[in-house]
Amino acid sequence: MTAAAPVPQARRVLTIAPTPFFGDRGCHVRILEEVRGLQARGTEVLVATYATGTEVAGVRTVRAPNLPGLRARPLGPSYGRPVLDTVLAGTALRAARCFRPDIVHAHLHEGVAVGWLAARLVGSPLVADLQGSLLSELVDHRFLKDGGLGSALVGAMEGWLVRRPDALLVGSPTVARLLADQHVDPARVVSFPDGVDLTRFRPMPPDHAQVDRLGLRDKRVVVFLGVLTAYQGVDALIEAAPLVIAAVPDAHFLILGYPNEAHYRHMASQRGLDGHMTFPGRIPYDDAARWLNLGAVAVSAKTSRTEANGKLLNYMACGLPVVATDTPINRELLGEAGCYAAVDDPAALAARLSELLRAPTRAREVGAALRRRVEAEFSWPYLTERLLLVYERLLAGQTAAAA
Helix, strand or coil: CCCCCCCCCCCCCEEECCCCCCCCCCHHHHHHHHHHHHHHHHHHEEEEEECCCCCCCCEEECCCCEEEEEEECCCCCCCCCCHHHHHHHHHHHHHHHCCCCCCCEEHHHHHCCCCCCCHHHHHHCEEEECCCCCCHHHHHHHCCCCCHHHHHHHHHHHHCCCCCCCEEEECCCCHHHHHHHHCCCHHHECCCCCCCCCCCCCCCCCCHHHHHHHCCCEEEEEEEEECCCCCHHHHHHHHHHHHHHHHCCCEEEEEEECCCHHHHHHHHHHHCCCEEEEEEEECCCCHHHHCCCCCCCCEEEECCCCCCCCCHHHHHHHCEEEEEEEEEHHHHHHHHHHHHEEECCCHHHHHHHHHHCCCCCHHHHHHHHHHHHHHHHHHHHHHHHHHHHHHHHHCCCCCCCCC
């Protein structure tokens, strides 16, 4: 009997990141952890990204040229993004020609457009990493009106883009259903949720010096970590805070993240929340676990029903009980141990937070259950093995979904 030919391995991966990588948030964390996981398995990774962003030690990047007067906003869409993506495409094509990747791994829909060109240039399979719908994101950010001509054009463009990759990694069944509606071959769709580094994010005693510096001694702390915008639910959280404080007078809200800190600090002050709500600003990713462990309860009031919500995994890994909006994405991550409130319902959000703050024993039990869930299903070493299997199947000419 003739021995089966060995499956080729991806030794070089070109990652397309159409964003100012690295930015201590959202998809940036997913990109970084995927890169680190692949590097740990001996894969060489090159990240093609925008001109701006923070360099990460050990992550090799090639950046697009800086365009005077045109910089990527740190968050959300902008009219300058198509120009930035066009410049990034030139950078990615030059990188592909020199680097000769075995796999092109593109993040976000803009990355698919750039990655498709690079993959065709070198004849490599294209993997798309999608965390939601491009059209829904633009509507959520109020960049487009739902149902208008602009949304129809973007929807058509999105439908064309998602049919280009050889494999599409989706963070949840919700995104898989969106792709099915866009007539994507299900054999190309691979369930690939967000993950978390369990050695970095874990339960740990709070830093008492930090507690005293922030004035949190004897406080029951609700912690949020993320982007400070309305669609992330920060407005709803500020509206809910007075109701929580009325029920739990020693409650304190620690709102971690950026941008718009001054705006939300002013909004909180107008509602009489001075002394009950702190905005430390941008938190470096490497320090995030230390800050999260100051909390008794974690919260996410995100309004999007299609976009990924990776912060929940960081909360879970730190053993925190979590109150989140009742969306399909959040239920897929938290499962039965999550505590849910209706979207855009500050009163319901306040009720769930108050219940956990007033029942610390139950809160600890819920947090422990969420830690067990994240250990079983969302650790990066486990997910890296799955990603490598997707690569190997593509390089062997097989369908990705079997992975």
